[in-house]
Amino acid sequence: MTPLRVLGLAVASVLGASAMAQSHFPAPPTPAGNPVTTPKALLGMALFWEEQMSSTNSVACGTCHQFSHGGVDPRAINQRHPGPDGIPNTADDILGARGVPVRDASGHYSGSTTFGLDPQVTRRKAPTVINAGYQPALFYDGRVANGEFRDPVTNQVVLTGPVALENLVAAPPINSTEMAHTGRTWTEVTNKIATARPLALASNIPTRLANFIGGATTYNQLFEQVYGVGATATPTRIIMAVATYLRTLNSDQSAFDQSIAGQGTLSAEAQRGMTVFNSRHGSAAACSQCHGDISNASHQFGPTPLQTTMYGQLPVPNSHNTGIRPIADDNGVGGITTNQTDMGRFRTPGLRNTSLHGTWFHTGGLTTMAQVVDFYDRGGDFHTNQATEIQPRNLTAQQKSDLVAFLDALTDPRVAAGQAPFDSPRLGSLNNAAPTRSGIGMTGTAGRTPQAVAHEPVVIGGQSATIAVQNVPANAPTFVVWDTVAVTQGYTYAGLQLYVGLYDVAVTYAGTATPSTGGAGFASFPFGVPSLRSLIGTNLYAQWLVFDQGAPLGVTTSDLNHIVVR
Ligand code: HEC
Ligand code: HEC
Structure with missing residues (x-):
């Protein structure tokens, strides 16, 4: 058996064999030192939905990444960061994700000039966690990448290879906007999790997760189940488990997927919309030129229908300045590379389940799919350093609605319905915890x-x-x-x-x-x-x-x- 087949089988046992039957995606790249196993993915699932991961018991990873909204934050529509001008309710506001109030290690609130004692809102919208395992670089600016994963406490290299997910998971629990008190360390995160009662705040725990947790009264008991007798929570084990769970969140069963697998046909509208998606309009590039890539070649030479599988594997760098905001508002990739040409560029997101997102782009500033299509139709809003591929398109009303129908056909029904692997507990924050x-x-x-x-x-x-x-x-x-x-x-x-x-x-x-x-x-x-x-x-x-x-x-x-x- 090839390593890929072995991996596929491991994922199959997490998802349930029937779910895998129609899959046409290979398993996401996985570092040799952190293979996907069912118990580890379930531990990661518990930790992902665990509000006790935050200093405040109020924010889980899943708080900002909910499947009902395709893996983004459903609350974004009501949560504003005032943006670079610092003034709420102006054009540069960001519809972001709400994290924690500014708090020190002793639990005292420090007060924030922007948010007072309220939870802070992130400076960018949360992108999806679904299919994130296929991305070679993560975050809107691609600043988290493959290569090496170092234990956040010892700084020893523990994994190499496709470890962008591990590197990403290491960030939110110690981020003082998202989940942490000021100066929180991974030792503090780990000590808290070790003795915490698994999912003490959540309800409606999916059966597969409830069976895994069983009668465990502390996370350490779950770490023993996964990592062997005597094993306790460590930073690396927490991170590897959550990354493993993320590698099981692969969405490839939309109507579009069924159609390219020969298992169904798209509606006539969606079919026409796909043509719009794959076509140039005047000097504007096809949507699929940026969004359809699974290889460098498709990015360079344009799409064919099979190349529009949109599951990531994006060529690096597939980041562009669409002209959604002035570059001074957020430099995007340019903030990392400091190259002038990168200013205002953001990573091109995959579009599976995008219809569920509810707010779009890193600003969250577009709030209907029709607005997204209109944005592209007029060639974007801010033109300094803008991608030359973005130009006015002059789409007809019919083409626009067909395009929306095609984007809708990229939604995996399992994500929309919260079915495994996209099942999740109900968070305490939704139950007045x-x-x-x-x-x-x-x-x-x-x-x-x-x-x-x-x-x-x-x-x-x-x-x-x-x-x-x-x-x-x-x-x-x-x-x-x-x-x-x-x-x-x-x-x-x-x-x-x-x-x-x-x-x-x-x-x-x-x-x-x-x-x-x-x-x-x-x-x-x-x-x-x-x-x-x-x-x-x-x-x-x-x-x-x-x-x-x-x-x-x-x-x-x-x-x-x-x-x-x-
Ligand atoms: C307070 C809200 C919040 C919490 C809590 C949170 N995230 Fe996120 N997440 C974000 C935001 C915002 C970004 C994008 C930041 C950026 O691009 O600069 C993001 C990005 C990501 C990405 C990258 C997706 C991509 O395509 O680039 C992944 C994966 C992810 N988060 C997983 C997690 C995990 C795992 C946890 C828990 C350990 C977590 N998040 C906790 C808001 C949150
Ligand atoms: C030049 C490359 C490029 C082209 C062409 C392009 N896009 Fe995009 N698209 C991007 C980038 C980059 C982003 C992320 C921008 C951001 O968040 O600021 C994006 C974001 C989006 C989003 C928001 C995803 C989300 O969940 O927030 C949608 C939907 C979308 N594009 C659809 C389209 C459609 C439809 C077309 C064709 C009309 C198109 N794109 C053409 C690069 C492109």
Whole structure:
């Protein structure tokens, strides 16, 4: 058996044999030191959907890469980075992905000039993880590549070859916008994961994953299952498992795939749209010249239908400046190579499942497929350093709608329906795992009403979660009043608007408020819950009490946080 066949079989056992039957893709390139096996892919799947991978228990890889949206972030439409001008709701805003608030290792919030205590939004949209295993270079600027993979702690080379995925997986858990507190190390990531209860925050865990997790109460037990008796979580093992899972996310069963495999025919519209996709229009290049490549040759010499399999294997560099934004907004590849000709170039994405994305391009700035087609039809928007292949096309209305029909025919029904290998747990963030807020605070100095802030689910075990308060006077002393019962409709006690029950009450001092802007401030309070399973499901209520000399009573209170220990 050739190595490729062996690999194919390993993938087949992950996907289930029937899923492989129609596949016409070879398995993605895999480094010899990290072969695809079913248990390792399942461990990687658990870790990919694990919100405890973040410092805040609130962000998993899958939070920003959801299959319902083709492996990108469905929330992007509502999440703005203000862009280079720093001003929200202007043309240069980026519809990005929401990560974590700025937080230090102790769990205290630092406050961000752009996002305050809110989770930060990435400067680019999340591209898809589906078929990422075929890409020889990753990220929009291709800055993560094959070659060597080094253990992020020891810096020893542990793998060589097609290791772009391993190199990529190493980044988000220590990225202080996406998943990490400032300065987080892989040792910290690993220590947290080792003892975490697998998928403690998620629900609707797919059967194949639930069976793999079985009765395991810590990730270390799962690492033993995969890497042998006595094995524990290590940075390299975590990374290799997640990369292995990503190598099983291969989408090749769209209507287009069926048609080129002789297993179906495209609709008449999609068929016509494919012709539009594969044709030049005036001096504008065929879409497939950039998007259809599976070889250098097709990129140089244009497409044929079989070359438009669009599963990656893109020639390097297949990056172009489409003219979506002025180059000064984001240099793209030019930001890495510093070559003037690369300014504003971005990697050409594969187009499978693109119809599911909901927002398009690295800016997320186009929000319907019709807008994408119109963008190309008018030859892009910004022309400095723009690819010469992008020119006005003068497509007819019919050609445009046919093109959209063809792009729709690139959607794999398994991705759209969340079927294996594109099945996934439901994230805690979608199930209100984070504390919820209710009630209203009391207004004090300068009309300021303290607002409770609660992004972080509270999980049993040593790791801390943080609650915070904002919109209080700078430098004001702050306290948290805790109880296990609450009066959610509120009541007045000694002139204070209260919601905590004053039943099991405890008060903790949370320090003086850090100044933010205009005399306002914020405070945060990291706390942990012991590793006692009996605590799971415990209700905790917290309300902030703020010393505010300008308030009638000299004290104000915030709204209420309701925390359910998970
Ligand atoms: C806060 C949102 C967020 C989280 C969490 C996140 N990502 Fe991403 N991901 C992004 C963004 C944004 C990019 C693109 C960045 C760029 O191009 O500069 C990206 C890029 C990628 C890519 C590259 C795809 C390509 O074609 O270039 C892969 C693969 C990926 N992420 C996997 C992961 C994995 C695995 C994790 C968890 C360890 C993860 N991501 C966590 C937002 C996120
Ligand atoms: C010169 C090369 C080139 C040509 C020609 C081209 N594209 Fe693109 N396309 C790109 C690049 C590069 C990107 C990524 C740009 C970015 O994100 O800023 C892209 C992005 C896209 C996206 C967004 C994908 C996503 O999920 O965000 C779609 C859809 C798309 N192109 C469709 C088309 C269609 C349809 C045509 C023909 C009308 C076409 N492209 C022609 C290079 C090209």
